Amino acid sequence: MDKFSAMQAFVRVVEAGTFTKAADSMGMPKPTVTRLIQTLEQSLDTKLLNRTTRKVTVTADGAAYYERAGRLLGDMEELEASMSRAKASxxxxxxxxxxxxxxxxxxxxxxxxxxxxxxxxxxxxxxxxxxxxxxxxxxxxxxxxxxxxxxxxxxxxxxEFYLMSCASPAYLKRHGVPEHPRDLEHGHKLIRYVSQRDGKLYTLTVHKDGEAVEIEGQHQLAVNDSNAGVAAALAGLGILYTLTFLVQHHISSGALEPLFAGWCTEAxxxxxxxxxxxxxxxxxxxxxxxxxxxxxxxxxxxxxxxxxxx
The missing domain is CATH 3.40.190.10 (Periplasmic binding protein-like II)
Structure with a gap:
């Protein structure tokens, strides 16, 4: 058995999800790919794939083999590249x-x-x-x-990046424009971020001329995605602290207004x-x-x- 070809075929089947797609991507007949996988399983004395008429899934042993095989094939590709013109391209x-x-x-x-x-x-x-x-x-x-x-x-x-505060004109018309970050503690709603890792709300501190203010405030909405936070601010749902590069075009268009000149977060x-x-x-x-x-x-x-x- 050409174990290298069998390993390649197995990785392609896992990534493609079907023998047919894997065979097409490798330019091989489907029976050849099937035979390579069967021979590989026999040589390893373990089942790597579960096959049905509709889909192919990876066994626990297959998942472990795929991880190591992917690395080995990647290393082989890098070795070949280092010995050829691919190093320049x-x-x-x-x-x-x-x-x-x-x-x-x-x-x-x-x-x-x-x-x-x-x-x-x-x-x-x-x-x-x-x-x-x-x-x-x-x-x-x-x-x-x-x-x-x-x-x-x-x-x-x-x-490095910083966060800045902004809100929609409609929100500011309803609630007024806060002059100082401490104003967010009363009469304003924040759009907060919640961690995807542990579900906790993020807190942040802003600085200006040696003064530091921790931003918490009241919120009705918390999101776990930065783009969702921007969409919420555009909808007038509250004051948002977010990445400068996410809101610049909205500020330029007037859809959002920046707040608290000179105040910034730590880099x-x-x-x-x-x-x-x-x-x-x-x-x-x-x-x-x-x-x-x-x-x-x-x-x-x-x-x-x-x-x-x-």
């Missing part, structure tokens, strides 16, 4: 996970530039705020905001993170460098506010 699949806010507002709109530079990289982009297990989910790298608590991972700081770092035991391949390296360059020149990353201090 990186190629292959790159699995990346990024927060929804950064993905939708910053990274995805800039991807035409990335593909113009690296047309042979196939990017698999996870866009969500859920915690990702880099090792278990075989992710090449993730972009995360805030401090990195897992010290077993390698983290490169590529930028939060943005890191790109990858496993310490994984060789930083050329395709990962060029993506990391590209993102760092993108964030460094982005007008609304590393800016404290869209509203200057008086």
């Amino acid at each position: 990186p190629r292959g699949r790159l699995k990346v996970d990024i927060p929804a806010s950064l993905g939708m507002a910053v990274v995805i709109p800039a991807l035409p530039d990335f593909y113009a530079r690296y047309p042979d990289i196939q990017l698999e982009l996870g866009v969500s705020d859920r915690p990702v297990d880099i090792i278990a989910e075989n992710v090449d790298c993730v972009i995360r905001g805030g401090e990195i608590t897992d010290q077993s991972l390698v983290a490169r700081r590529i930028g 939060k770092p943005i890191h790109v993170v990858y496993p310490p035991n994984r060789h930083l391949s050329n395709k990962v390296r060029v993506f990391v460098d590209w993102v760092a360059e993108l964030f460094a020149k982005h007008d609304l990353i590393q800016r404290k506010s869209t509203l200057p201090a008086p």
Whole structure:
């Protein structure tokens, strides 16, 4: 048995979900793929896949084998790339996970530039705020905001961000314009954020001229997604603290109004993170460098506010 081909076929079947799709993607007849998987299972003396007439699912042993096989195939791809012209022109699949806010507002709109530079990289982009297990989910790298608590991972700081406050004109007409962050404690509604990890409400502190105010206030709505928070602010549901780059165009259009000139939160770092035991391949390296360059020149990353201090 060509174990390498069998391993490739198994990984493709798991990822495609069917033998037919896997065979098409590999340019093989379906019976050949089926035979490779059967021979692989016989050599391992274990069942890797559950097959029905409608779908294919992975057994527990199959899931463990898929994780290791994916890494081995990735390492093989990187080895071949390092020995060929692909080093000058990186190629292959790159699995990346990024927060929804950064993905939708910053990274995805800039991807035409990335593909113009690296047309042979196939990017698999996870866009969500859920915690990702880099090792278990075989992710090449993730972009995360805030401090990195897992010290077993390698983290490169590529930028920082701030939060700013804003509200819709309709909300401010109904409730008045607060002049100081402490005014949020009375007569105003906040749109709060709740952690997807533990379900707790986020708290934040704003600073100006040595004065610090912790923002809590009353809320009728809490969301676990930054884009949902912006939608709620546009609907006039309350005062929102959010990322500057998410609301700049709404402020420019007049749909939202910035509040509290000169007040800002502490800078939060943005890191790109990858496993310490994984060789930083050329395709990962060029993506990391590209993102760092993108964030460094982005007008609304590393800016404290869209509203200057008086």
